[in-house]
Amino acid sequence: MKAPVSIRNTAYNENIQVNANGELKHFLSIEGLSCDHLTKILDTAENFTGVTDRSVKKVPLLRGKTIINLFFEASTRTRTTFELAGRRLSADVLNLDIANSATKKGETLLDTLRNLEAMQSDLFVVRHDGSGSAHFIAQNVRPGIGVINAGDGKHSHPTQAMLDMFTIRRCKKSFHSLCVAIIGDIEHSRVARSQIHALNILGAGEVRVIGPKTLLPTSVEALGVHVYHDLKEGLKGVDVVIVLRLQKERMQGAFLPSEREYFQLYGLTEDKLKHANSDVIVMHPGPINRGVELxxxxxxxxxxxILQQVSYGIAVRMAVMSLILQPGT
Amino acid sequence: MKAPVSIRNTAYNENIQVNANGELKHFLSIEGLSCDHLTKILDTAENFTGVTDRSVKKVPLLRGKTIINLFFEASTRTRTTFELAGRRLSADVLNLDIANSATKKGETLLDTLRNLEAMQSDLFVVRHDGSGSAHFIAQNVRPGIGVINAGDGKHSHPTQAMLDMFTIRRCKKSFHSLCVAIIGDIEHSRVARSQIHALNILGAGEVRVIGPKTLLPTSVEALGVHVYHDLKEGLKGVDVVIVLRLQKERMQGAFLPSEREYFQLYGLTEDKLKHANSDVIVMHPGPINRGVELxxxxxxxxxxxILQQVSYGIAVRMAVMSLILQPGT
Amino acid sequence: MKAPVSIRNTAYNENIQVNANGELKHFLSIEGLSCDHLTKILDTAENFTGVTDRSVKKVPLLRGKTIINLFFEASTRTRTTFELAGRRLSADVLNLDIANSATKKGETLLDTLRNLEAMQSDLFVVRHDGSGSAHFIAQNVRPGIGVINAGDGKHSHPTQAMLDMFTIRRCKKSFHSLCVAIIGDIEHSRVARSQIHALNILGAGEVRVIGPKTLLPTSVEALGVHVYHDLKEGLKGVDVVIVLRLQKERMQGAFLPSEREYFQLYGLTEDKLKHANSDVIVMHPGPINRGVELxxxxxxxxxxxILQQVSYGIAVRMAVMSLILQPGT
Structure with a gap:
């Protein structure tokens, strides 16, 4: 009838994200994917920007597919973009309110998963505050069901990184010879981690991180970035600036002196921006703390x-969903 | 790339609701619209009553359009009717839980708006407890996106007024020579304000308001109504009675002596109703406090x-949505 | 215009569930239905398992129909299966958040019902912690609108029972000569009550209940079951075991000594299961308390x-919905 449930401990480096033909099975992290994979996502998203721009924003590609938004951590904005992406592909999208669900009745996460699988779901979009949760779910899900990581702890937020890459490619055509600077709290940012990997895989000329020591990981250079603590210096010759959101809760720890001091040193103003190239583009994953980091x-x-990023976010999520569920297209 | 955000301070009397061809762009208030506009809404709703009555209650008119229910104030009933109206027009309708959204993370309302626009939304249905909120959003929204006011503070609730007008026209054929009485808390009612404007624009013979002085605005006659403090006298010769819901919270203030005394003086009973014309119709916007106002x-x-009003409410909302999003039809 | 609202007090035995042609109008309880009715549901579900297995899991059978999930008691799992069932039949499914609805504003349940009817709903799926609530709603609903009981107090949970019957028939082909044992808290279980009725109507060879005296209803034999207090003895010769979920809150009362003692006496282990027939199947309505009852x-x-039960649950709910809304099919 049914094999006993075992937790398949696939190592991260065994490539859980692609099948034998190199097609995307899950989208969990940028690490583990090749330049070809990322480029395929960007090219597919290019087709879908046409869909979201036109009057009837809908294609029947995923009609009859069931997508479950499995959000253990609240996020209206990200959930909404995944819901819109799924609906515009004509899928049935269900938002599961995990707080009110059977996990509260003592059910294990694996039992909840098995139940959702048994309801013939095709794709789980997972957000969880524990790093590695999406991997864990992908390792234990029934073959044929896809998993998309919509943000797991401090680890990874790969669809955000890909919409950023899409925005950069649209504005700058190519990654080669580009200099990209990421400003702010790299240490606690799953977005930054994914962006750095994506930029390096796609062959960006130079990637910089700018921020106070307390907000940079100790061995951050090993990720393939140059480190700057001075904003003006770090911005010199830069083509793309990515400003990270400053989590207010960091203020209460020992990480930062005050919001005002942070703004003085690292808040991006028009004046400071002049140190970058004149055709620099400024990006932010949202929501913005105006007057703090920007x-x-x-x-x-x-x-x-910044608003182009949001628009492209839908097309990029449509691309990832359709690549996983309809590999032939 | 993108023009800087500026709060366009369109005055109310500059007609933000219609475009150069006189077509509906937003539906924010009855004021500012002509008899032709209101009649067009009623005529369009007439076509949709056919849709909601038949077995397959669905037309493909708004397929591929995205409607966002932006409810800052909870209202299951009104939200449900807008959701049903949108779905029966085949649109994708998203309910946005504002309480859990990015506004909690320090994002401004305008930034939230810009983000929802960037997701290629076509229409916002807005409910907010601040008077003028829907106007504010309409003034600041990107051209091409429509806004429907689903109730803003004490100001306006125009779709409720239009479903009331639709019900009256269905029952009484014409507004001319009709005598309409509105009973209750006019002062705190956005519904009453919108009804009075609509009745006058549509040419109702006479509009009366009936209630205690404490619940009538000081200069209420200026709205084009006759004032009565005695219920029986006010009901003489009346063709249509609209009973307003008595907000229980008014009881706790100095506005009213007691629920029982209110019922004795202004609660509509069969006995008191005999003072009106024999073919009078009785309306109520719901939910009813049985034994208080009615x-x-x-x-x-x-x-x-009263229940016809609810049914017609869906058709009227379908009419407003389709007039804004498909002006040609 | 409209007949006055009267509470039609149809007795339970006057068959409210079927129309003059013997077709299903509502699905409230297993009692009152014949073997033919239950078999028709199982046969119809058989067709729908094909739909949920294939790549495009959608049929246009209920396009344009409006189904309202009216959940007065939270239940993510059951609500999700009904939502999926409705959507896969192409109906519009609305989840009504009763906690935030007009009932909080002093509206009566009947007024809420009348309003939902007036919105041209076709089917209510009702869950409520009061026994008899679904019957009450079915008795008072407008002709032409169907009601499905998704669990009412301790009374009945008929779609759960039917998915269990479907699972048994799929695995064992026929009910005759089958010996079925239900283990656990029969007293507080609406599931057990519905299962016992269904098994007897479908002609199961023998139905047993196994549990401590404190968890069995006093006159349980009258339902047509054999009673066992010893698990091993009760399992002898059994073809189907249904393990009930042990509600943790029972522990706090005087019903049970401790979780550990319950597991020792009635928790189903591989060892104890050996007393049943070798091809016995084990079922559980979920969510499971691992290490308590199982x-x-x-x-x-x-x-x-257990996971087949979940899968079949969608097909069975699709069957009940389509039999009520499209009796001809």
Whole structure:
């Protein structure tokens, strides 16, 4: 009838994300994927930007497929973009309120998973505050069901990174010879980690991280970045600036002196931005803390592509969903 | 790339609701619309009553459109009717849980709006407890996106007023020579304000308000109504009675002596209703406080059209949505 | 206009569930239905297992129909299966958050019902902690609207019972000559009550209940079962074992000594299961308390059909929905 449940301890480096033909089975992290994989996602997303721009924003590609938004951590914005992406592909999308679910009745996560599988789900979109949760679920899910990581702890947020890559490619055409700087709390950011991997795999000319020592991981250079503690210096010759959101809760720890001091040193203003190249683009994963990590004049200024990022986010998520569920297309 | 965000301070009387061809762009308030506009809504709703009555209650008119229910104030009933209206037009309808959204993370309302726009939304249905919120959003939304006011503070609730007008026209054929009385808490009612405007624009013969002085605005006659403090006198010769819901919280203030005394003076009973014309119709926006503003015998009696109002509410909302999103039809 | 609302007090035995042609109008309880009715549901579900297995899990059978999930008691799992069943039949499914609805504003349940009817709903799926609630709603609903009981207090959970019957028939082909044992808290279980009725109507050879006296109803034999207090003895010659979930809250009362003692006496282990026939199947309505009523080795073992139950649950709910809304098919 049914094989006993065993936790298949696939090592991270055994490539759980792709099948024997090199096609995407899950999308859990940027690590483990090749330049070809990332480029395929970007190219597929390119087709879907056409869909979301036109009057009837819907294609029947995933009609009859069931996508479950499995959000253990609340996130209206990310959940909404995945829901819209799934619906525009004509899939049935269900939001599962985990707080009210059977896990509260003492059911294990694996039992909840087995039940959702038994309901003939095709794809789980997982957000969880524990690093590695999406991997764990992908390792234990029934063959044929896909898993997309929508953010796991401090580890990874690969669809966010890919929409950032898409935005950069749209604005700058190519990654080669680009200099990209990421400003802020690298240490606690799953977004930054995924961006750095993606930029290096896609062959960006140079990747820099800029921030105070307390907010940079100790061996951050090993990720393939140059480290700057001075904002103006770090911005010299830069083509793309990615400003990270400063989590307010960091303020209460010993990480930072004060919001005002942070803004003075690392908050991006029009004045400081002049140190970068004149055609620099400014990105932010949202939501913005205006006046903390980013000045309003920059957020709403001519170099900002922050809202394009949101638009492209839907197309990129449609691309990842369709590559996993319809590998032939 | 993107123009800086500026709060376009369109004055109310500059007609933000219609475009150069006189077509509906937003539906924010009855004020500012002409008799032709209101009649067009009623005529369009007439077509949709056919849809909601038949076995397959669905037309493909808004397939591929994205409608966002942006409810800052909880209202299951109103939200449900908008969701049903949108789905029966084949649109994708998303309910946004504002309490759990990015506004909690320090994001401004305008940034939330910009993000939802960037997700290629076509229409926002807005409920907010601040008067003027829907106008504010309409003033600041990207061209091409529509806004429907689903109730803002004490100001306006125009779709409720239009479903009331639809119900009256269905029952009484024409507004001319009709005498309509609105009973209760006019002062705190966004519904009453919108009804009075709609009745006057549509040419109702006479509009009366009936209630204690404490629940009538000071200059209420300026809205084009006759004021009555005595219920029986006010009901003489009346063709349509609209009973307002008495907000229980008013009881705790100085506005009213007691629920029982209110019922004795202004609660509509079969006995008191005899003072009106024999073919009077009785309306109520719901939910009813039975035995407070309305006796059960009247609510469930032969003159009540309260449940028709609910049914017509879906058709009227379908009409407004399709007029905004498909002006050609 | 509208007949006055009266509470039609149909007695339970006046068959409210079927129309004059013997077709299903509502699905409230197993009692009151014939072997033919239950067999029709099982046969219809058989067709739908094909739909949920294939790549495009969708049929247009209920397109344009409106199904309202009216859950007064939270249940993510059951609500999700009904939502999936409705969507795979192409119906519009609305989840109504009763906690935030107009009932909080002092509206009566009947007024809420009348309003939902007026929105042209076709089917209510009702879960409520009061026994008899689904019957009450079915008695008072407008003709033409169906009601499905998704669990009412301790009374009945008929779709759960039917998915169990479906699983048994799939595994064992026929009910005749089968010996079925239900283990656990029969007293507080709406599932057990519905299962016993269904097994007897479908002609099961023998139905047994196994549990401590404190968890068996006093006159349980009257339901047509044999009573066992010893697990090993009760399992002899058994073809189907249904293990009930032990509600943790029972522990706190005087019903049970301790979780550990319960597991020792009535928890199903591989060892104890050897007393049953070798091809016995093990069922559980979920969610499982591993190590309380069921050992993991059995839950995940070769005799377990627990996850099949979940899969078949969708097909059975699709069957009930379509039989009520499309009697001709």
């Amino acid at each position: 000045d309003s004049a920059v957020a709403d200024g001519a170099n900002s592509v | 006796d059960s015998a009247v609510a469930d009696g032969a003159n009540s059209v | 050992d993991s080795a059995v839950a995940d073992g070769a005799n377990s059909v």
